[in-house]
Amino acid sequence: MLKSYGMIRAIRGITLRIHRGEIFGVIGPRGSGKTTLIELLIGIQKADSGQLHLLGMDADKYADQLKQRIGFQLQDTSLHDRIKVKEVLQLFRSYYKKKRNLNEIISMLALQPYLNQYVMDLTENWKQRVAFALALVNDPDIIFLDEPSSGLEPQAQTELWTILKRLRGEGKTIVVSTSQMEEAQQHCDRVALIVGGELSLCNTPQEIKRKLSFGINEVDQMNLQLTSLRWRGETA
Numbered sequence: 741m742l743k744s745y746g747m748i749r750a751i752r753g754i755t756l757r758i759h760r761g762e763i764f765g766v767i768g769p770r771g772s773g774k775t776t777l778i779e780l781l782i783g784i785q786k787a788d789s790g791q792l793h794l795l796g797m798d799a800d801k802y803a804d805q806l807k808q809r810i811g812f813q814l815q816d817t818s819l820h821d822r823i824k825v826k827e828v829l830q831l832f833r834s835y836y837k838k839k840r841n842l843n844e845i846i847s848m849l850a851l852q853p854y855l856n857q858y859v860m861d862l863t864e865n866w867k868q869r870v871a872f873a874l875a876l877v878n879d880p881d882i883i884f885l886d887e888p889s890s891g892l893e894p895q896a897q898t899e900l901w902t903i904l905k906r907l908r909g910e911g912k913t914i915v916v917s918t919s920q921m922e923e924a925q926q927h928c929d930r931v932a933l934i935v936g937g938e939l940s941l942c943n944t945p946q947e948i949k950r951k952l953s954f955g956i957n958e959v960d961q962m963n964l965q966l967t968s969l970r971w972r973g974e975t976a
């Protein structure tokens with residue numbers, strides 16, 4: 741897929757295959773194109789060219805059917821402030837034909853104490869938790885999450901990954917972006933490394949770690965190493 745915003749070439753030709761039932765990480769430095777890629781996969785952005793198949797279906801042709809079968813949490817939760825948690829969950833759930841049991845979602849995400857609170861009274865952590873719950877109301881086959889752990893406290897991050905692994909255990913496919921290499925290495929089955937809108941590497945975290953032998957999270961180092969790998973023709 742290719743995607744530009746005016747003169748900015750955000751996605752410069754990425755080809756990917758994501759396997760059913762895996763936690764697939766999209767990792768890269770700030771501004772590398774992670775959000776754009778996730779938004780293209782969800783259908784919020786339209787690619788300038790390229791093809792997308794989700795769940796074996798052409799994403800253009802079967803957009804309506806696919807909307808029912810995917811869930812997503814974007815970086816900006818943009819939930820309406822003056823609605824209670826319980827109400828927003830019920831509202832979003834009403835949009836879908838297939839529905840996951842709400843009590844089960846509430847229990848999985850420990851939302852019970854917050855159900856009667858207004859969104860505006862929640863901390864950022866809990867707003868994100870509600871946004872995550874909304875991504876699950878239709879019991880989706882694929883769940884897309886754009887930097888869900890960003891800004892979360894360590895305990896909340898651990899809980900998030902525990903829940904994602906539980907969902908993987910149910911056979912769900914999870915596509916999750918992060919700018920933290922360490923996080924991707926610890927939790928993802930496979931990782932796509934995006935730099936400057938290009939796919940630099942796509943492999944297991946172990947293999948990526950082997951190829952990039954630097955202290956993780958050192959983005960400048962990562963760019964340097966990727967450049968040298970590219971010279972040696974070793975990138976994806």
Ligand SMILES: Nc1ncnc2c1ncn2[C@@H]1O[C@H](COP(=O)(O)OP(=O)(O)OP(=O)(O)O)[C@@H](O)[C@H]1O
Pocket residue numbers: 745748749750768769770771772773774775776777919
């Ligand atoms: N709506 C937009 N209009 C113009 N340029 C955009 C728009 N959205 C993103 N960009 C640009 O496209 C490039 C990729 O941005 P994108 O948000 O996809 O990257 P990212 O890896 O998700 O970054 P971050 O980690 O900061 O969220 C950047 O140069 C960004 O400035």
